[in-house]
Amino acid sequence: MPPTDLSLRDLRSFLAVVDEGTFTDAAIALRTTQASVSRHVGALEQALGVRLLQRGGRVVTLTVAGRRVVAYARRLQDEAAGLVRAAQDEGGEVRVGFAWAALGMHTATVQREWARRHPGSELTFVNSTTRFAGLTEGIAEVAVVRRDPGVSQLASAVLGHEERMAALPVEHELARRRSLRMADYAGQTVALDVATGTTTPDLWTPQQAPGSYREVRGTDEWLTAIAAGRAIGLTSQATAAQYSRTGVVFRRVRDAPTVAVHLIWWRQDPPAWLDELVAVIRETYARTA
Known part of the structure; x- marks a missing residue:
């Protein structure tokens, strides 16, 4: 059966029954109804073309096919959770490209302030001596440049000015x-x-x-x-x-x-943390203006 016929909700319900032992307890764990859990498990069994659980009795047990499937189901659920974290996680490493000098004397100050506001997140400056400082090469999510990019696909914000x-x-x-x-x-x-x-x-x-x-x-x-x-x-x-x-x-x-310092990013794909990063850098430049 093709993977497109599988639903993450179906997998989640199946694994909840396996972990909790009954449809009732699985429904409590998932904060839904027993009928909903039963419907999703049935849909997964129909998609796979096999019976996964033995109903009847006080505790639900796995069939032979269910025992083969459960490890794969957990792996798929973990992969899906990782996909969501990769798309939505604002922590981790924030990569800022630069061709030279980064933010000058403000570089370390901005990194420390970012770490203070976002514990567990690291603001990393990566060097790329290209026109768009690593943004178009995909090694950075935003980039510091000292020229207006002049490209419609890229958006920019002035961070400050330097003598x-x-x-x-x-x-x-x-x-x-x-x-x-x-x-x-x-x-x-x-x-x-x-x-x-x-x-x-x-x-x-x-x-x-x-x-x-x-x-x-x-x-x-x-x-x-x-x-x-x-x-x-x-x-x-x-x-x-x-x-x-x-x-x-x-x-x-x-x-x-003076030299205008710009932050640039893909106009159609601004990072979730963009506005705050711009604010932190602008505040730092303003303190020494």
Whole structure:
């Protein structure tokens, strides 16, 4: 008989009779009527084409076929319960993708606050140096990005804003300053992370424009080029908080536009915990604004 003819309610009633010993006690355990239990057990027997229980007498017993079936019935019931938990469970691991820097200096604070509010649930940040930070690859349920996704299938929420920082070789003349302006980049070679970076040439006016650009892919390659003295950089303050590289120093750029930090997710499939996660992160950013 095909599995589509089997009902979980039928299995539950059958196992309740086996465990409780009578239809009456099974009905009490399931908080239903004896007639309902009898009907579901009968439906299961009809679907399987065999008698599973010996009626008569004070206690119901399993037939030979019933003894063969009971272990499978328990397994199916457990699998169904696991399916429900997988679909509805808000605990366990919450996976947030990121291409670089996660939430910067806020990362650990948000993780601790999530754990406080959701004991037994772990907020995990997973790295993927792709445009959508692991969301489209399926390794994360939501992702932190610092560019508007611009894709109709994805929804986004702004979590907060971060200042921009200059990244400089330690021996560079600008590294001696406590802070910079955008005009200080004029004539310099600037490293651009073309994969997931937030820096683009249109951030500068023609009068402030760097002399040239050096394209790199990923934060590690970006930092390596700067440490080697081949370029300077402009980045979010999250980079300065999360990355330390020998030979590289960070300085605030006073007049640079801030970077918007976005959380993105599939528009048609938002996680059940989405609103609370957005709220926790926004509260954390607001405290340091």
